[in-house]
Amino acid sequence: MFHKEGYKIITITLILVTSLALATYFFIDNTIVQGLLYAIAAFFLVIILQFFRNPKRNTKIDDTTVVSPVDGKVVVIEEVFEKEFFKEKRIQVSVFMSPINVHVTRNPIGGKVLFSKYHPGKFLVAWHPKSSEENERTTVVIENSKINVLYRQIAGALAKRIVNYAKESTKVIQGDDNGFIKFGSRVDVFLPLGTKINVNINDKVRGGESILATIS
Secondary structure: OEOHHHHHHHHHHHHHHHHHHHHHHHHOOOHHHHHHHHHHHHHHHHHHHHHOEOOOOOOOOOOOEEEOOOOEEEEEEEEEEEOOOOOEEEEEEEEEEOOOOOOEEEOOOOEEEEEEEEEOOEOOOOOOOOHHHHEOEEEEEEEOOOOEEEEEEEEOOOOOEEEEOOOOOOEEOOOOEEEEEEOOEEEEEEEOOOOEEOOOOOOEEOOOOOEEEEOO
């Protein structure tokens, strides 16, 4: 139900919320103030729990499709020059995650991890044009017999930690959990020119299920 990256924070939150509830019960006599403090504690707990939720997703494994790595909204579809790994023109599809989205990162395709690298950087807002190159981020490239895909986890103004499980030369399964971004961000996916894009700007997508693109 909850992602392992949230276990520590959830435990600390439960301790703090329980302590606040007990202190309120024993030391505050005003019922209105008690109710307000209970509501604040409950709201804070719910926010933390919903952020680290890890719902099961039913990925239809298919080497001819590229699924969205994350939940969120499509904010960019454009042809760009990818200069870190492929050093060629690619189609970039970017998905923005708000703090209320599921923040698990999933493999967009199955195959072999060719490249995995962490880049320290800034914490510009995730929709900033330069965030893809200047923010803290990770870059992962996966290849199978049909396609090679680069995806990039990008930290935002709130996201202060990116977790990436991808290791070079290992094989991964499409749709499987491959990382986590804490507290809001975005993911860029770079596809070969000629790939058929199945989404439009402002479309809402679900990680591991929504098909971003298909291979001819």
